[in-house]
Amino acid sequence: MKIVDGIYSIETFATSALVVDSHLILVDTSADSEAKEILKALKEFNYQPRDVEFIIITHTHPDHVGGLATLKEKTEATILAHEIEIPYITKEKEYPKGPLRHQAVSVDRSLKDGEIFEGLLVIHTPGHTLGSIALLTQEKSVLIAGNSLQNRDGILGPMPDTYNTDPKEHRDSIKKRAHYDLEHLLPGHGEPIIFQSSYFWNLF
Numbered sequence: 001m002k003i004v005d006g007i008y009s010i011e012t013f014a015t016s017a018l019v020v021d022s023h024l025i026l027v028d029t030s031a032d033s034e035a036k037e038i039l040k041a042l043k044e045f046n047y048q049p050r051d052v053e054f055i056i057i058t059h060t061h062p063d064h065v066g067g068l069a070t071l072k073e074k075t076e077a078t079i080l081a082h083e084i085e086i087p088y089i090t091k092e093k094e095y096p097k098g099p100l101r102h103q104a105v106s107v108d109r110s111l112k113d114g115e116i117f118e119g120l121l122v123i124h125t126p127g128h129t130l131g132s133i134a135l136l137t138q139e140k141s142v143l144i145a146g147n148s149l150q151n152r153d154g155i156l157g158p159m160p161d162t163y164n165t166d167p168k169e170h171r172d173s174i175k176k177r178a179h180y181d182l183e184h185l186l187p188g189h190g191e192p193i194i195f196q197s198s199y200f201w202n203l204f
């Protein structure tokens with residue numbers, strides 16, 4: 001669905017985002033079994049897989065990174081993730097909460113907190129995983145939240161703690177949102193929140 005001009009969500013079990021600017025950027029790749037849904041969505045938006053130039057992974061959970069092996073092959077995109085998260089995507093390091101179920105994929109470029117990549121501000125939001133990120137499109141005022149928080153039945157809050165590497169840090173990361181002006185939020189799980197005033201964002 002369209003969030004605002006140039007930002008679209010692709011809904012599978014977890015929500016991926018498509019950012020259309022001077023480049024086509026896919027944020028997250030869903031589960032291995034759902035990579036075909038992403039390819040189908042690209043087609044519906046009238047894009048070929050090769051049109052995707054960059055794939056940014058918000059964090060290394062199977063519902064976000066599982067489709068990466070397939071999508072990297074089909075798109076030949078440059079793969080990016082936060083520098084701390086990369087060794088878990090490539091499986092060079094063992095994930096602190098046990099083995100991960102995805103195919104190891106190499107990452108081409110690392111991202112740092114505070115960096116702006118193609119108009120997306122990288123916000124490090126540790127606690128869900130060590131190198132989790134959210135991405136803020138400053139021009140369009142959309143926060144692509146990854147799993148830095150979820151929207152459960154209209155209530156924004158933390159992800160279930162069974163999935164979090166550090167529950168307290170995860171909650172501290174949620175508070176980082178207050179540092180930014182935003183109108184729209186696209187969470188990795190739950191419905192997007194569109195056109196809300198700063199009053200709303202200050203409530204949680």
Ligand SMILES: [Zn+2]
Nearest residue numbers: 059061147163
């Ligand atoms: Zn997750």
Ligand SMILES: [Zn+2]
Nearest residue numbers: 014063147188
């Ligand atoms: Zn998830």
